[in-house]
Amino acid sequence: MEKTDGFGEELADFVRRVAELKAARSVSGEDLPTVLDAAIFELDHVADQLWPWYERLYSSGPARTASADRQEQHLLRAVFQRFPLPVALVDREAVVRRLNFAATAFTGVRAGHATGRPLTGLLAHADRAAFRSQAAAVARGEGDRTLTVHLQQQPSVPVHATLTAVRPSGEPHTTVLVVMQPGDLTASGAPAPAATPPSEVPDLAETTRHAALLDLLDAMTTTLLTAPRGDRDTALRQAAQVLHGRFADWAIVDTVAARVSRTAVLAPSAREAVSLAAQDPATCPLVTETARTGSPILQVRTENPDAFGKDAEGAPVLVQANVTSLLCVPLVVEGTVEGVLTLFRCGARPAFSMAEAQATDTMSRHMALAMARTP
Numbered sequence: 001m002e003k004t005d006g007f008g009e010e011l012a013d014f015v016r017r018v019a020e021l022k023a024a025r026s027v028s029g030e031d032l033p034t035v036l037d038a039a040i041f042e043l044d045h046v047a048d049q050l051w052p053w054y055e056r057l058y059s060s061g062p063a064r065t066a067s068a069d070r071q072e073q074h075l076l077r078a079v080f081q082r083f084p085l086p087v088a089l090v091d092r093e094a095v096v097r098r099l100n101f102a103a104t105a106f107t108g109v110r111a112g113h114a115t116g117r118p119l120t121g122l123l124a125h126a127d128r129a130a131f132r133s134q135a136a137a138v139a140r141g142e143g144d145r146t147l148t149v150h151l152q153q154q155p156s157v158p159v160h161a162t163l164t165a166v167r168p169s170g171e172p173h174t175t176v177l178v179v180m181q182p183g184d185l186t187a188s189g190a191p192a193p194a195a196t197p198p199s200e201v202p203d204l205a206e207t208t209r210h211a212a213l214l215d216l217l218d219a220m221t222t223t224l225l226t227a228p229r230g231d232r233d234t235a236l237r238q239a240a241q242v243l244h245g246r247f248a249d250w251a252i253v254d255t256v257a258a259r260v261s262r263t264a265v266l267a268p269s270a271r272e273a274v275s276l277a278a279q280d281p282a283t284c285p286l287v288t289e290t291a292r293t294g295s296p297i298l299q300v301r302t303e304n305p306d307a308f309g310k311d312a313e314g315a316p317v318l319v320q321a322n323v324t325s326l327l328c329v330p331l332v333v334e335g336t337v338e339g340v341l342t343l344f345r346c347g348a349r350p351a352f353s354m355a356e357a358q359a360t361d362t363m364s365r366h367m368a369l370a371m372a373r374t375p
Contacts, residue, residue: 086180092139121301125319158183224370250344284309297328325351329364
């Protein structure tokens with residue numbers, strides 16, 4: 001293809017030069033010998049260079065037409081999308097370039113959301129560095145690699161990832177093709193089908209989720225209205241108890257005065273709650289940013305493991321808790337941030353949706369009103 005393109009460019013240049021020679025026929029008689037010499041030079045160029053080049057191209061077979069190239073690209077794209085195994089195309093930094101249908105079903109992430117984001121964001125924190133390293137090695141041309149990783153949403157299921165280097169047309173650099181297979185392979189060697197949600201009428205499911213949010217909002221409003229007046233910390237702890245378990249795996253409340261202080265921590269276990277309660281919230285970037293900007297934060301598969309600081313042992317809190325999504329919302333009283341509410345969801349629990357984030361924002365305003373009622 002490169003030889004064909006080069007011949008076409010050379011031929012186009014020759015045609016332009018011939019047009020210039022035709023235009024030069026009107027020069028004076030004493031200048032015609034110079035034009036004639038140039039014309040003879042161009043004829044020699046055709047005889048010595050362009051014609052042998054054309055014969056070599058003709059003997060090697062007819063060039064592929066642009067239409068045939070487009071048809072082959074459409075075919076390859078269809079094969080990639082319909083391939084029954086989960087397949088991703090990533091660059092040397094493990095950033096997703098393509099994701100096929102099987103991969104979106106397997107990971108539970110839409111292709112449009114995953115494209116442009118690191119594939120490592122879908123993996124457990126412990127597997128991310130190893131995957132990046134292997135992807136970079138494959139992109140450098142050091143050969144194919146296979147490693148076992150775990151999805152953050154399904155940490156108990158091992159996933160066999162095979163990485164191989166490819167160079168698709170139109171791509172400036174070598175990319176890495178990642179084929180994923182779950183560990184529980186069937187006897188025939190084919191991957192077990194990805195778990196599919198139970199067949200429900202979409203409208204009914206949406207109505208059910210909406211009703212659950214309304215019940216949660218009602219429970220929160222009732223709790224705040226019946227909380228002891230004048231005891232702000234108790235009101236915030238009771239509000240956190242409403243959210244803990246039914247809505248989030250962790251519920252953390254920090255109050256902002258002269259400095260940020262931790263008011264309530266509800267965790268999956270008492271030991272984890274005690275450990276996080278001892279943490280200085282001023283060392284949590286998400287808490288300090290929310291307190292400073294007054295803007296809510298929704299993160300799914302957080303790439304930065306230190307976003308919520310570290311525990312007493314120096315381990316990142318988000319990694320230790322296996323946090324897959326989080327919400328961090330301000331508690332604003334009369335235009336001033338008086339507190340920060342943080343919610344974690346962990347493991348295989350579905351990530352916070354935009355509708356749930358909106359409901360949390362509403363509840364945070366109710367909590368702020370309860371704080372304003374206290375002297």
